Amino acid sequence: MFSVIQLPGSNDDRDMRFAMKSILGCEAELVWHRSSELPAGTRGVLLPGGFSYGDYLRAGAMAATSPVMGAVKRFAEAGGPVLGVCNGFQVLCESGLLPGVLIRNHHLHFVCDFVHVRVERAAAPFTSRAREGDVLRVPIKHGEGAYFAHADTLDALEREGRIWLRYCDAEGRVGDASNPNGTLHAIAGLGNERGNVLGLMPHPEHAVEASIGGLDGLAILGSLADAIREGGS
């Protein structure tokens, strides 16, 4: 069962549940942010996009202090898979589950568009359905999506293979022209050391139907569903 965390201001929570439940056939439940425990049977945690607490302080900063985040941290420490998308990525950084921070897009605009990302690491639990070098077409929609960290952190991330996805063009080439927000090292998806926590700026849950956004989001959410099934949910 997937727990989709619902914060005040979560917007893509129902879309994430729809993708997991109606498209992938998994059990998925919305979990209110004031719960201090995850529901029994939780095998995966999804932190959806949105504007938790209006992003009035700093994106994800208030949400990181929600009671439910204590439970999410314990779940992650126990090795459970945690995927944060967009605002969920920001919450993961703010709560220390991932290093670094997401700052204002370099062009200062909110941007909603379909982009391409290259799979840099094809592995369970997030990208087992893809192969290294695959190019996925997925949408982004954010105003604060530029990943920033100190140079030595970035070096470590590269060394440890923790950059799971990078922005690229349709042919898989990484460069300034295909970087939609000024993110460092073209980072679109970043994992923790252990490889069970992933933050993504693109929205895989908006690319799970052929005629609404395409199917490339399934390379990610489908992998997660597979991981849960193999883990025996």
Added chain:
Amino acid sequence: MSPSGDPLVDLQLAREHGLTDEEWGQILEILGRTPSFPELGIFSVMWAEHCSYKSSKRYLKRLPTEGPHVLHGPGENAGVVEIGDGLAVVFKIESHNHPSFIEPVQGAATGVGGILRDVFTMGARPLASMDSLRFGPLDDPLHQHLLRGVVKGVGGYGNSVGVATVGGETTFHECYRGNILVNAFNLGLVEIDKIFLASASGIGNPVIYAGSKTGRDGIHGASLLASAEFDAESEAKRPTVQVGDPFTEKCLIEACLELMSTDAVVGIQDMGAAGLTCSSFEMASNAGTGIELDLDRVPQREAGMTPYELLLSESQERMLLVARSGREDEVRAIFERWELDAVTVGRVTDDGRMRVRWHGEPVVDIPVDPVAKSSPELDRPVREPADLLERQKLDLAAVAPESDLPGALQALLDDPNLGSKAWLYRQYDQLVQGGTVIGPGGDAALVRVKREDGTATRKGIALSVDCNPRWCWLDPYAGAVAAVAEAARNVACTGARPLALTNCLNFGNPEKPEIMWEFAEATRGLSDAARALGTPVVSGNVSFYNETSGRAIHPTPTVAVVGLLDDWERHAPAAFPEDGLEIVLLGDTREDLAASAWLALRRGLEVGSPPKVDLDHERRLAELLRIAVADAAVASAHDVSDGGLAVALSECCIAGETTRGARIELEEGLRPDALLFGESPGRVIAATRDAEALTSLAREHGIPARRIGTTGGDRLAIAPPSGEPWIELPVAALHEYWTRAIPRRLGE
């Protein structure tokens, strides 16, 4: 009854409140005494043009408002139209023009917030937004600033609140230099048995205030800002613009929808224009009851607010609801869960009066109906503009033919009116709620319907918002007919059946007979077109006084048409989807350069009689498209409008995910510039895998259909049957002109 410290109420003060001498007399008669200061404030907002529709009422009554699918028409917060399987769509468009000119970010943001509340107040989850925006010329730094601000406001609010912006229109014209237009549309989805109305029924039931605290913002926004012309002093009215808080709105949406899924609430109304006053009067009036309010219980943002301020504040994100007696705790618990205030501020009474107390003293005691229902209705003088015939005069033979046809196409695509609007809509979340089948940039948007429990349905809702102000200025009747026809045609291009419409009627000062004439003509056009196309008017809004220093905008009756597609997967996009398709032009091309974009841009002339729309043809064309798309006889369909055939063909080539070329051959007979850039209405470019089937289907529907070319290659070539092409350009170049039109003018 006036609290100490309030000014003396007399005719002079009433005049300063925008009331006329006759209205002052009426107030004295209704009350049988001089009103208190808060009472004067109430009359002034309730009877202001913005709330009372006193100038427009007699014309609005003529609009067709009923139809087999219409569940609730004008008079409610928004129109409600049934779409089958126990579901209905709730929609409305509304203006926020003056606030957006004074403070673009907050003006536009609160415009979006207000229209969302109109929709979820009825029990519907807001699903899709559109915006119709009009600015002055984009080379004016002020209008660059206004464009940036409005887009920031629309995006900042809509994105944060989690409602996709799926479409809209944006134009730039000299006539909006002193008065921009920001019209916000929203559509929501509701289960028919969960529709809520603004009604304060059940004597003794508690009246509950929920949402943001009341502050001093927006006092007299409706009466002073929206119901008067602009002048040099308008900047000083900035404090009358409200400030939006989308996070609170998002929580309010979720809390209200959760509450409305119970049966604890009997009626609900948002506090929009004129705030607490307007919402309580409307609720009591709708139920034939009265309301008693205790102002001391109203959650307040600042200390020392007077009854006048509390009653007239337009602070955002506030709702007034009437709960069943004894269910207050349940209501409070839901709002508390979403960290919102919910306070019982009064109760429903049986005497048809509005009684308000403050510090234990009565400060307002007014009969409800004379204020809410018997507001004045005016029959303002009407006069055709003296220069109308002059405007309409055009001798086309005297207009030099276009000597550079490719150059003209380039100039049109590079014009911000016709160029891509991606610079705007890339700043809007177009995807949230996972239903956007066709987003902004096509003819109409198409949204797949999901139930509140998250299950997907086969139904798709198509939406389009349109108006050509140049046509409306040259002939308001014809322009309004064309606005309805174009919006319906756009909806039909997706394969959907047009169901109903909402409109936002933006005009100048109604005290001028020429403006009232424009209004009368435009509403006559709306009425005729809505009747002929079977799309009743289910909601709307009138915005007068769009003038600065005596200069009015062009009449701008913005029309949004909503249509239904039974199976959203069987839809047609606007752009050519693949190579090797045959291209069929539906509808006739005539020598219609009058009132065209080409004439305005290349000859500097905004003259002539706009082409006549044949409504019977439009109705048959829509039916043809619905059948052809469902039968897959059409692979893409795009309406021909501003800029004519050459611009529409270019859009078919460049507006899709991948650009593609086309070779087109057109019969001669008209002057080439009319053939390429004329704006004959009722035309659609359809790409098809089976031209035989499509043309024969067209014949059955009495729609002229001509096979004009094929898709493929990387150039758009438009040629006569023999000889050199009139235009042959790489689609990459067309794409560049079109996508750079707006950003390059903003220095981006």
